[in-house]
Amino acid sequence: MRILASADIHGNHGFYGRLLEIAERHDAQAIVLAGDLLGYPAGFDRAEEAQRADAVDIVGLLEGSARPIFYVMGNDDLTELEATRGQVQSLHMRRFDLGEYNFVGYQYSLPFMGGIFEKPEASIGGDLANLKDIVDERTILITHSPAQGLLDTTMLGTHAGSSSILEFVDRFNLWAHIHGHIHSCFGREGRHFNVAAIPAERAMLIDVDRMTHQVVSLTGSSEHNINRGGGRG
DSSP: OEEEEEBOOTTOHHHHHHHHHHHHHTTOSEEEEESOOOOOOSSOSSHHHHHHHHHHHHHHHHTTOSSOEEEEOOTTOOSOOOOOSTTEEEOBTOEEEETTEEEEEEOOBOSSSOOTTBOOHHHHHHHHHTTGGGOOTTEEEEESSOBTTSSOBOTTSOBOOBHHHHHHHHHTTOSEEEEOSOGGGOEEETTEEEOBOTTTTEEEEEETTTTEEEEEEOOTTOOEEEEEEOOOO
8 A cells, every 4th residue: 555645734735736646646545644734825914814714725625636635733733624525534533444554643742832733741642542442553643743752853953752652653563653843854764754845845655565665756846756765674
């Protein structure tokens, strides 16, 4: 099974359109969006109003997908997408089965910018405990936050990842963990994939069965492969 994963798109409508095209071209079975999905279009007095309008437009784009789209929100999002069509599904605290695998989501990050999708570590740990009965070794966990110490180093050299997410992935031996949040740490460590799109406008095409991945650049109208990597180690 192939999935196309990205995060931290921040309202780039052209990127969303190209993402749908790439999913079609590579016959991805699903698209995964790991938070920070909305931007701030001009013409609004308040950031929340701008994002609510952007959410409506982005949902309109995504509902043209021929394949399921699973998403969580991120710390820079000020509202939900509120998709109404079955093909576009919020994963937060939910499970969706697809083939031999299942997708489970959680959208809160540690306090970072004072956003509505931020919680302290103890609260994140408590929320994740409520997911223990719906995960297994075939679970692909989608979060916005990284796991602590993995692909989570900020520009200040601090670690922004969650220790609760790290413990949850390891305790239940989850198949994979896909996230975003820290733009400069795009890449992979073992079963953890940071798929933050900006600043380079890129995504990951992940072969879930083989646990290999291909980095795809989506600059302008072009698409080209940057590199490949593999193994579930």
